[in-house]
Amino acid sequence: MSPVRGARERARIEVTAAIKDEARRALAAEGAAKLSLRAVARELGMVSSALYRYFPSRDELLTALIVDAYDSVGAAAEAADARTLAAGAAPRARWIAVCQAVRAWALEHPHEYALIYGSPVPGYTAPLDTIGPASRVGNALIGIARAAHEGRGIALPPLPAELRPEAVRMAGHFAEGLPPEVTAALVAAWAQLFGLVSFELFGQFTRIVEDRDAFFAHAADQLAHGVGLPAV
Amino acid sequence: MSPVRGARERARIEVTAAIKDEARRALAAEGAAKLSLRAVARELGMVSSALYRYFPSRDELLTALIVDAYDSVGAAAEAADARTLAAGAAPRARWIAVCQAVRAWALEHPHEYALIYGSPVPGYTAPLDTIGPASRVGNALIGIARAAHEGRGIALPPLPAELRPEAVRMAGHFAEGLPPEVTAALVAAWAQLFGLVSFELFGQFTRIVEDRDAFFAHAADQLAHGVGLPAV
DNA sequence: TGTACATCAGTGAACGCGCGTTCACTGATGTAC
């Protein structure tokens, strides 16, 4: 693990990165279902069998791209949160900043977004390695709600009786310390945030929403309201 | 256009339907990007070139499936709305019924759902024929909001100044008669509804939400609240 | 410091497979007189 290793190790790191970069480019052209090792190799000037030195199969390459994408959007969300937090912002402003960061990342990386939040690739099942990275955006949102709860507190109407046990379970499972009604609202808002982004990216807003920045800013603010974050 | 035509015409209708049915089955196995005319033909015991008597290309077949899917979910939403309306339900109950109908349809037709609300098929651009069918669910929601507005009225907080012009435009464009703040909330709720359904269908709720019926029922109710539909 | 051996990236051929689309054709169904 010394920082400088031999030419072999450095080359391996570089080539692995080059393969993933080229695969991301291929994703944009053809989509995940048609991602082709041969096309990637061809573009890199390698022979297709050489890729097997780096990824044991096409699916492993896909997994690497998925993990990278989750980490990328997760890091963008965390960075936006850290920035607003450092600027002394209230939870509501942090929430909006995270939503904006997710949307901005999605607009910059539409094909990686589709890879992780679009239809699943048929015949591919995500391995467990993706779970951690996949939860980073959600965890950022949970952290913001927790800050609001531990600060001024969050007041939300009580849950219907049918949902209470599930909400208690969810809170205990991944949102320790948050009241069940906040946890339930949070999970819904999390899914709804990606609904807004997906509709914009996947073309459902064509001829429907034109000023998308203004629309999204308001919608994100309303999501924060739904989670009970006090207005600024 | 007489109801009974020759054997030729009846056969054509039946074979066209059989091709679409088989294509829907193929969709489930391989996904839209890999939908293959040859595989469909093989399964039907036809030779692949015979399909060209029915669909001039693979993309035309895809378009037919997309239009059918939009019509299918749209009809399900409209039927649910008509049923609750006939039972004398208030707008809030109609709203929830439409949301439930969309979710139920999606759970029954996951691959058709992915076809229309998942990532776009790379290299395929939807023709104009899909616009009408694609707006049926949205129109059902607009109708419910209109009923509430013309009934007891809808009270929502004023919009931020940045969004007002866009909301006025949207209302005039496809929600004539609805106040701009209701229109904006409606479009957001529409996208958010599909965010909830997509997260459930595409696996994001794995290990997160377990009692999905209860969770969705509450989330749909909260969406109605966000649009200003009075509680029942 | 030099040498012998082990490791490993990349090659090129091959396996067996599937794809969309075109085209000239056969033979059954439909239509005009």
Place this chain on the structure above:
DNA sequence: TGTACATCAGTGAACGCGCGTTCACTGATGTAC
């Protein structure tokens, strides 16, 4: 009602193409003594 012709569904071969993966190999880099 019967006949001649037009329409059209379906065939089968072909074009030119791309795919994932395996395997024995070459030659450069790294390592142990």
